[in-house]
Amino acid sequence: MGATQDLPLDDLGMRRPPDRLDAVAMAAYLRDCRALVLQEIVDLLPKQGPYRTVLYDLMLDYPLRQAKALRPALCIATCRALGGHLDVVLRSAAVLELYHNAFLIHDDVEDGSEQRRDRPTLHRQHGVPIAVNVGDGMLALALQPLLDNTRLIGLGRALRVLQVVARMARESVEGQAIELDWIRHGRWDLGDAHYVRMVYKKSAWYTFVAPMWIGAIVAHAGAPCIAALRRFAGLLGVAFQIHDDVLNLTAERERYGKEIEGDLWEGKHTAILLHALRAASAADRGRAIRILGRARPDAGGAVGPTKTPADVRFLRRLIDEAGSLDYARGLSRRWAAKARRALRLAEPWMHPSVHGAFLAAVVEFVTDRDW
Amino acid sequence: MGATQDLPLDDLGMRRPPDRLDAVAMAAYLRDCRALVLQEIVDLLPKQGPYRTVLYDLMLDYPLRQAKALRPALCIATCRALGGHLDVVLRSAAVLELYHNAFLIHDDVEDGSEQRRDRPTLHRQHGVPIAVNVGDGMLALALQPLLDNTRLIGLGRALRVLQVVARMARESVEGQAIELDWIRHGRWDLGDAHYVRMVYKKSAWYTFVAPMWIGAIVAHAGAPCIAALRRFAGLLGVAFQIHDDVLNLTAERERYGKEIEGDLWEGKHTAILLHALRAASAADRGRAIRILGRARPDAGGAVGPTKTPADVRFLRRLIDEAGSLDYARGLSRRWAAKARRALRLAEPWMHPSVHGAFLAAVVEFVTDRDW
Numbered sequence: 001m002g003a004t005q006d007l008p009l010d011d012l013g014m015r016r017p018p019d020r021l022d023a024v025a026m027a028a029y030l031r032d033c034r035a036l037v038l039q040e041i042v043d044l045l046p047k048q049g050p051y052r053t054v055l056y057d058l059m060l061d062y063p064l065r066q067a068k069a070l071r072p073a074l075c076i077a078t079c080r081a082l083g084g085h086l087d088v089v090l091r092s093a094a095v096l097e098l099y100h101n102a103f104l105i106h107d108d109v110e111d112g113s114e115q116r117r118d119r120p121t122l123h124r125q126h127g128v129p130i131a132v133n134v135g136d137g138m139l140a141l142a143l144q145p146l147l148d149n150t151r152l153i154g155l156g157r158a159l160r161v162l163q164v165v166a167r168m169a170r171e172s173v174e175g176q177a178i179e180l181d182w183i184r185h186g187r188w189d190l191g192d193a194h195y196v197r198m199v200y201k202k203s204a205w206y207t208f209v210a211p212m213w214i215g216a217i218v219a220h221a222g223a224p225c226i227a228a229l230r231r232f233a234g235l236l237g238v239a240f241q242i243h244d245d246v247l248n249l250t251a252e253r254e255r256y257g258k259e260i261e262g263d264l265w266e267g268k269h270t271a272i273l274l275h276a277l278r279a280a281s282a283a284d285r286g287r288a289i290r291i292l293g294r295a296r297p298d299a300g301g302a303v304g305p306t307k308t309p310a311d312v313r314f315l316r317r318l319i320d321e322a323g324s325l326d327y328a329r330g331l332s333r334r335w336a337a338k339a340r341r342a343l344r345l346a347e348p349w350m351h352p353s354v355h356g357a358f359l360a361a362v363v364e365f366v367t368d369r370d371w
Numbered sequence: 372m373g374a375t376q377d378l379p380l381d382d383l384g385m386r387r388p389p390d391r392l393d394a395v396a397m398a399a400y401l402r403d404c405r406a407l408v409l410q411e412i413v414d415l416l417p418k419q420g421p422y423r424t425v426l427y428d429l430m431l432d433y434p435l436r437q438a439k440a441l442r443p444a445l446c447i448a449t450c451r452a453l454g455g456h457l458d459v460v461l462r463s464a465a466v467l468e469l470y471h472n473a474f475l476i477h478d479d480v481e482d483g484s485e486q487r488r489d490r491p492t493l494h495r496q497h498g499v500p501i502a503v504n505v506g507d508g509m510l511a512l513a514l515q516p517l518l519d520n521t522r523l524i525g526l527g528r529a530l531r532v533l534q535v536v537a538r539m540a541r542e543s544v545e546g547q548a549i550e551l552d553w554i555r556h557g558r559w560d561l562g563d564a565h566y567v568r569m570v571y572k573k574s575a576w577y578t579f580v581a582p583m584w585i586g587a588i589v590a591h592a593g594a595p596c597i598a599a600l601r602r603f604a605g606l607l608g609v610a611f612q613i614h615d616d617v618l619n620l621t622a623e624r625e626r627y628g629k630e631i632e633g634d635l636w637e638g639k640h641t642a643i644l645l646h647a648l649r650a651a652s653a654a655d656r657g658r659a660i661r662i663l664g665r666a667r668p669d670a671g672g673a674v675g676p677t678k679t680p681a682d683v684r685f686l687r688r689l690i691d692e693a694g695s696l697d698y699a700r701g702l703s704r705r706w707a708a709k710a711r712r713a714l715r716l717a718e719p720w721m722h723p724s725v726h727g728a729f730l731a732a733v734v735e736f737v738t739d740r741d742w
Contacts, residue, residue, distance in 0.1 A: 055548035106507060110500035129481035130555065132503060133547045136477060139510060140540030147533055155526055162518055169511030176504045177426035184501065 017353050020360040029358045033076050033093070034069035036086075040094035044145055058126065058134045059141070062101040065117035072097045074362070075211035078229065081355035084219030088153050092161055092214050095142045099165070100206065102138035103172060105131050110180065111266050112296060115259040139169075153218055160217050168210035175202025182269055188277055188289050192331065195271045196238055203244075204237020221349060228346035232339050239335035240366045245270035246328050249319070251370055264312045267292040271331055272324045273315070279322035288318055329367070336367045388724050391731040400729045404447050404464070405440035407457075411465035415516055429497065429505045430512070433472040436488035442582045443468045445733070449586030449600065452726035459524050460589045463532055466513045467582050470536070473509035474543060474577065476502050481551065482637050483667060486630040510540075524589055531588045539581035546573025553640055559648055559660050563702065566642045567609055575608020592720060599717035603710050610706035611737045616641035617699050620690070622741055635683045638663040642702055643695045644686070650693035659689055700738070707738045 021029060041063055045056045072093035079089035107113070108121040109131050115121060123131035146165060149158040178198045182190070212233040216226045248263045249272065263270055277285050291314060297306040319325060340363050350356045392400060412434055416427045443464035450460035478484070479492040480502055486492060494502035517536060520529035549569045553561070583604040587597045619634045620643065634641055648656050662685065668677040690696060711734050721727045 051545045051548055054552040055545060106503050110503055112500075127555065128499065129483075130548075130551050132477050132481055133544055133551055136510075137541070137544035137548070139507075140537065140544050143514075143533070143537035143540065147530060147537060150530065155530075159518060159521065159526075162514070166511065166514035166518060169514065170508070173504055173508035173511050174422045174426060177422055177501075177508070180501050180504055181425040184498065 017357050019357060020364070021354065021357045022361070023365075025354075026358060026361045026365060029077070029354070030068055030070065030073050033073035034067070036076075036090060037069055037072040037094045037097050038063060040090055041098060044094065044098070044141060055134065055137055058122070058130065059098075059101075059138050061122060062104055062116065063097060065119060067117055069097060070362075071100050071207055071211045073358070074208060074233075075215040077355040077358045078212040078215030079219040080215075081350045081353055081359060082216060082219035082221050082225070083351055084215070089215055089218045091145050091149060091152060092218060093211070095145050095165070096206075096211050096214070098138050098142045099168070102135045102142070103206065105135040105138070107176070109135075110176065111268070112298075113259075113262065113266065114298060115262065157217055157220075161214050164210050164213050164217065168206045171201045171205040171209075175199070175205070178202070179269055183267065186289065186293050188269075188274070188285075188292065190269065190274050191278075192271060192274070195269065195274055198269065199241040200234060200238055203241040204234055207240060208233035208237035225346055225349040228342060232342040232346060235335050235339035235342055236363060236366055239332045239339060242271050242328050242332035242335065243367050243369070245272055246325055246332065247370065249316070249325065261312060261316065264315050265296045265307060267294075267296075267307075270328070272319055272328045275324040275327045276315075276319040276322045279324070280318050284318060288315055291315060332367050336363055339363055339366075388728050390728060391735070392725070392728045393732070394736075396725075397729060397732045397736060400448070400725070401439055401441065401444050404444035405438070407447075407461060408440055408443040408465045408468050409434060411461055412469060415465065415469070415512060426505065426508055429493070429501065430469075430472075430509050432493060433475055433487065434468060436490060438488055440468060441733075442471050442578055444729070445579060445604075446582035446586040448726040448729045449583040450590045451586075452721045452724055452730060453587060453590035453592050453596070454722055455586070455590030460586055462516050462520060462523060463585050463589060464582070466516050466536070467577075467585065469509050469513045470539070471577065473506045473513070476506035476509070478547070480506075481547065482639070484630075484633065484637065485669060486633065528588055528591075532585050535581055535584050535588065539577045542572045542576040542580075546570070546576070549573070550640055554638065557660065557664050559640075559645070559656075559663065561640065561645050562649075563642060563645070566640065566645055569640065570612040571605060571609055574612045575605055578611060579604035579608035596717055596720040599713060603713040603717060606706050606710035606713055607734060607737055610703045610710060613642050613699050613703035613706065614738050614740070616643055617696055617703065618741070620687070620696065632683060632687065635686050636667045636678060638665075638667075638678075641699070643690055643699045646695040646698045647686075647689040647693045650695070651689050655689060659686055662686060703738050707734055710734055710737075 018025075042060070045059060046052060075093040075096055076086065076089055080086060104116060105122050108116055109123045109128055113121050114124060121131075122134065126134075142165075146158065146162050149161060152158075153161075175198055179202060181187070182198075209230055212229050213226060216229050221229070245263060245268075248270075249261060251260065259265070264273070277288060280288060291307060291311040294305050294307045294311065297308075343359065343363065347356075350359075389396075413431070416430060417423060446464040446467055447457065447460055451457060475487060476493050479487055480494050480499055484492050485495060492502075493505065497505075513536075517529065517533050520532060523529075524532070546569055550573060552558070553569075580601055583600050584597060587600050592600070616634060616639075619641075620632060622631065630636070635644070648659060651659060662678060662682040665676050665678045665682065668679075714730065714734065718727075721730075
């Protein structure tokens with residue numbers, strides 16, 4: 001493990017770390033973390049045996065697709081910015097990426113999604129039964145390295161990491177339950193506060209809060225430092241998800257890797273769509289809600305009429321007429337600005353390093369990225 | 372918790388425990404354990420808050436349906452037969468029941484099952500998305516009490532229990548992966564050894580091996596005692612599943628609680644069906660395999676022709692002509708006899724008690740029951 005200490009992560013060839021990485025350096029940082037984490041995930045899976053082709057190879061499918069691997073990078077960067085070492089945090093970071101990909105598989109089933117990272121979703125390739133089981137398998141497999149963590153970081157910290165993972169899983173499921181309940185009951189009379197509570201739990205918690213909290217635990221951070229970083233992570237996570245919803249409607253297909261306008265086809269509850277519905281006339285709102293109650297045409301087991309391209313064009317027109325994309329961009333920027341201020345509160349505990357500069361860069365990335 | 376020590380569990384009113392409980396006493400033992408475990412599960416769930424109706428109430432749906440609750444009873448009986456106390460094992464037993472019900476929800480989705488415990492399956496009532504999420508939520512929630520276990524049984528034993536749970540989850544998923552792979556590739560050229568390996572992992576591990584192993588850990592059992600009990604549990608678990616498959620074709624609807632012949636409609640790989648296929652003529656085998664490749668008519672998203680009542684009658688006729696039910700009954704009895712011998716190896720560590728008498732009774736129950 002010692003060799004990993006000397007990887008480019010440490011200084012990216014710079015003598016004095018900048019306050020904030022530029023886009024190129026940030027992409028390099030993400031790439032380096034991703035390579036380390038993928039190797040760790042491969043090491044966690046059985047290399048041979050009768051279950052490899054029917055189970056373990058499928059667990060690698062999503063992780064090996066093109067992805068940012070933002071979550072493990074946040075975990076590693078937080079730990080190292082606080083003076084912790086790569087070799088004690090890498091396993092926890094890999095577990096987070098495994099959890100993330102398990103959630104993605106089950107989310108794709110639950111949302112009836114077609115594409116993930118530029119390729120068909122796992123349940124489109126192998127059917128819902130195998131996809132659900134592979135996701136369960138990844139959740140099961142993620143437990144073992146967290147137990148083995150005791151040898152790496154001691155009993156006390158290993159248990160605290162497990163506590164955060166248990167809470168993360170609960171928060172994600174509660175957030176997902178909120179949205180599934182809205183879908184089931186056709187609830188669209190929702191404000192930004194409803195939306196923020198849902199994505200904070202469903203998305204921000206496991207994308208930002210848990211990775212940074214775990215990174216901080218591993219680095220022996222104290223309670224005030226963790227409190228500041230948790231606040232930063234929660235605020236930035238909300239900004240991230242709002243911008244992600246914007247990208248779903250505006251990004252270039254190749255860079256984004258998901259189906260453009262997929263959120264409209266799936267009828268997802270985004271801040272954008274909720275804004276457009278609030279701004280629409282009663283007649284338009286009624287028509288939009290009827291459209292949103294229809295399944296996408298390729299959904300398995302769809303009952304009743306399904307959405308048409310004209311339906312989706314209508315939803316898009318409401319969004320464009322209400323200026324909902326600009327509204328959401330502004331919302332995302334305001335949450336990111338709050339996050340930027342929160343990060344400053346954690347600075348007393350952070351050593352000047354490329355890792356802290358990465359965290360600072362993530363704030364800009366969240367609202368400026370086109371991928 | 373002290374009061375639970377005085378419950379009928381302790382002696383069922385008998386002065387000297389018998390070697391083996393009779394059917395009435397065994398049913399009472401199961402009922403007592405179930406009541407305790409259900410209360411513990413209710414205590415684990417948030418009693419109020421915004422997620423109760425959309426998530427936590429749904430987690431109680433399957434556990435509150437009529438069920439034997441065999442798994443927690445095995446865990447409790449093992450612990451107490453070895454001299455452990457009820458109040459230190461109850462939480463782990465409740466977690467096992469929670470895991471079991473989470474697996475059932477996902478299994479029902481994966482198998483496209485219609486009925487569970489005499490009522491529609493969760494995904495038939497609430498849709499696949501909510502069912503998958505509720506199962507994930509139960510897996511997430513099960514982690515916390517296992518972490519809190521450290522206060523109840525100390526760090527060392529709590530971690531060993533977690534290790535067994537992690538292994539249990541992996542074994543179940545691997546077993547499920549084997550069967551899903553057989554289904555996907557229409558594999559029916561399988562012998563008893565293939566079947567046994569699959570159900571040992573998919574069913575025996577989490578029904579018998581993990582509950583008894585965990586009960587033994589909590590009771591401070593040593594390695595030789597645990598080895599004997601693991602052997603007993605694995606053998607009995609296989610016997611149990613074979614007999615369960617027999618019941619699926621022979622039980623009375625009301626006592627069984629699942630759809631009779633549901634395994635044929637779903638095309639499950641049972642020892643019975645595999646035997647019938649091996650015994651059939653080449654022409655009949657070919658026709659049966661074509662039938663088994665068809666979905667059940669009510670399966671969501673079914674493509675191509677679906678099974679008809681005549682199809683299922685044909686499968687049933689092959690089974691009856693080959694004497695496959697008697698073959699499976701004999702197989703189940705042989706595995707149970709091996710289990711009976713293995714239990715004797717654990718006797719040196721077991722105090723004479725109603726709990727040991729329950730374990731002895733389970734052996735007979737496994738192959739004689741009609742529910």
